[in-house]
Amino acid sequence: MNIEDYRKYCLSLGDDVEEKLPFTAFHYASGVLVFYVMGHMFSFFDCDNFGVITLKCQPERIEELKAQYSCIGKPYNMSHKHWIGIDARTAPDDILRELTRNSYEIVKAKYNEA
Numbered sequence: 001m002n003i004e005d006y007r008k009y010c011l012s013l014g015d016d017v018e019e020k021l022p023f024t025a026f027h028y029a030s031g032v033l034v035f036y037v038m039g040h041m042f043s044f045f046d047c048d049n050f051g052v053i054t055l056k057c058q059p060e061r062i063e064e065l066k067a068q069y070s071c072i073g074k075p076y077n078m079s080h081k082h083w084i085g086i087d088a089r090t091a092p093d094d095i096l097r098e099l100t101r102n103s104y105e106i107v108k109a110k111y112n113e114a
Contacts, residue, residue, distance in 0.1 A: 001093045001096055003050040010100060013104045018039075019035050019036075021033055021034070021047075032047070033046075033047050038108060042055065042104045042107040043100055043103055046076075054084070054086075055075075055083065055084055055099055055100060055103035056103040056107055057103065059081050062084055065099075071095070072084055086099060
């Protein structure tokens with residue numbers, strides 16, 4: 001999936017999705033695009049290097065997903081216990097969509113309870 005198709009997919013998940021470039025003050029992260037639901041991030045990647053997409057994931061699923069898909073690995077700059085990194089260049093589109101929706105739903109459910 002290319003960067004624009006992925007961006008459109010994230011925005012299609014709900015009217016409550018926002019996109020921002022929150023790290024423009026930091027040269028090394030100025031191109032990081034973050035998608036939020038209820039004010040909390042569920043997906044992000046570097047627009048200048050669309051290599052790894054970082055997503056929230058259930059801790060009990062992470063090792064199984066890594067074993068099953070070679071495109072899933074460590075997240076960028078986030079806890080390995082609650083986040084995964086997905087290689088955007090090699091991930092099958094259906095897996096990328098499913099795990100992105102899963103991330104959105106995890107975050108939305110957590111902050112809907114609050």
